[in-house]
Amino acid sequence: FGTKPIHSTYLIQKANFIGVHQFGFLERYDVLGVAEEGGVLLLNSPYAVDETWEHLPRIVQQQIIERKLKVYVIDAYAVAADQGMAGRINTVMQTCFFAISGVLPREEAIEQIKYSIKKTYGKRGESVVRRNYAAVDATLANMFEMKVPEKVTSTIELPPAVPGEAPAFVQDVTAMMIKGEGDLLPVSALPVDGTYPTATTQWEKRNIALEVPVWDPDVCIQCGKCVYVCPHAVIRSKLVDGELLADAPDGFLTADSRWREFPDRKYTLQVAVEDCTGCQLCVEVCPAKNKQAVGRKAINMEPQLPLREEGARNWDFFTKLPETPHVDTLKWNNVKNVQLLQPLFEFSGACAGCGETPYLKLISQLYGERLVIANATGCSSIYGGNLPT
Incomplete structure (x- = not known):
């Protein structure tokens, strides 16, 4: 100094x-x-x-x-x-x-x-x-x-900024920005017309939450409120045929469906633990209380570090399960059913507990690629920007 x-x-x-x-x-x-x-x-x-x-x-x-x-x-x-x-x-x-x-x-x-x-x-x-x-x-x-030892003893290596299966642009350009080395990119690496690819947030695993939600299927009433309120779309649910779960990893939780339209399917709710911000809104909104454990609900916060590897495996398997199509079998004017639709606005850079992004996530579930969005400068242009993702 x-x-x-x-x-x-x-x-x-x-x-x-x-x-x-x-x-x-x-x-x-x-x-x-x-x-x-x-x-x-x-x-x-x-x-x-x-x-x-x-x-x-x-x-x-x-x-x-x-x-x-x-x-x-x-x-x-x-x-x-x-x-x-x-x-x-x-x-x-x-x-x-x-x-x-x-x-x-x-x-x-x-x-x-x-x-x-x-x-x-x-x-x-x-x-x-x-x-x-x-x-x-x-x-x-x-x-x-x-007390600093005299020799290096760690075998922990830095993980890549993005997974190996990420698209070439994400590997070559976005990854550099995620690492904080965007200034080292040559002009030739940037899009000529300034148009950047979308759907890139899925490749940036920030791991910033100290605690993440853990689902208890025995207490859950499958209301979908936790999915609905999550600002970063890290809580998702699906109804799937039981045979699709044959290769599910250990710890992949499911429950019998509570939908009259799909009585034979399995309900699963998964959390993207590496993308969660730990805001706890899901716990606050959950109406299902555990009668055997005071203060516990159908979803509860637990330390993230011990759950990271298992959570990543479960999420990877979950994303490969088929999405619920927009079919006439279900009405999409209630939270319980809308929770099954895939959001196209996910893992934004919004603050933990953001009150704006759940609305964007919801309209992306309801209308998907039919949406045309005109945006004004404000929070939405920050958390919705894709530099890095």
């Missing part, structure tokens, strides 16, 4: 402090590519400080060792949750930064952070301010310096 103020915007070429607030970013971006030798890495990790090293990708371990980085670890989400602020880690990570960087004396920095909290959140009530204060006070006791 320098002694003179910065009067313009500059891209960082060498960083002596790097904060990684989402552990999953280590799998997606070269976050240490600009790290200066002897710099500091602050890592928000879901693992204990003595367990974090073994969960780092090989290339990250290598960069830490080669550049002699100091590494500090904190489970910021746990700190925030303990103070009743689940998911809100900004003040926690900010406190870590000032404690490590020395930009201000530690006591003065904490005093200024609390002043900022009071100014920013005071209108939300004293309880919100107190919880933020408590999170700040608990931060330093939960931040630890990691």
Whole structure:
């Protein structure tokens, strides 16, 4: 850090402090590519400080060792949750930064952070301010310096930005943007007329949710409200013939159909765990309560990491099952039936819990490729844009 103020915007070429607030970013971006030798890495990790090293990708371990980085670890989400602020880690990570960087004396920095909290959140009530204060006070006791081993031990390799079966354009152009390397693309790689392909969100697996919904078929009444309300179309349902499930992967859940029109079919509800944002709207809207477990419903939030691999296998199998056609057998003026229709607006970049995108998803289910949409500038032009997807 320098002694003179910065009067313009500059891209960082060498960083002596790097904060990684989402552990999953280590799998997606070269976050240490600009790290200066002897710099500091602050890592928000879901693992204990003595367990974090073994969960780092090989290339990250290598960069830490080669550049002699100091590494500090904190489970910021746990700190925030303990103070009743689940998911809100900004003040926690900010406190870590000032404690490590020395930009201000530690006591003065904490005093200024609390002043900022009071100014920013005071209108939300004293309880919100107190919880933020408590999170700040608990931060330093939960931040630890990691002892960096001398050798790389990880066998974890960075996954490709997009799957191998993605179209050529997605492989060559979109993948570069997803990795944050779009500036390296030559002009010749871009579409001549500026027309970009659609349906590309399916290839970008962001893995940003800490928790994802898990379906309980024994409690479910198959109302479709969770499918209907999901802003990112990550919850889907289908009615399929039983013989199509012969090759279903282990853990692929189904239930007997509750449709009078299709009594012999199987109902399945699946979640795209890698695309979910963890907003919990599905749980809030679910009307089916588990009578054997207080507080549980037909859909409940569970940690994403243990479910990621199985969820990806189930989703892949689910997408290969036939879609429900627009047939006259069913009426499409109710939520229960509409849940079976394929949405053509999926996995957008909208905020978690967005209230706009469910409407776009719904009209894409009802009218599909017959739609002509004129869009005005606003949120819709951001989450509906396809750069990267």
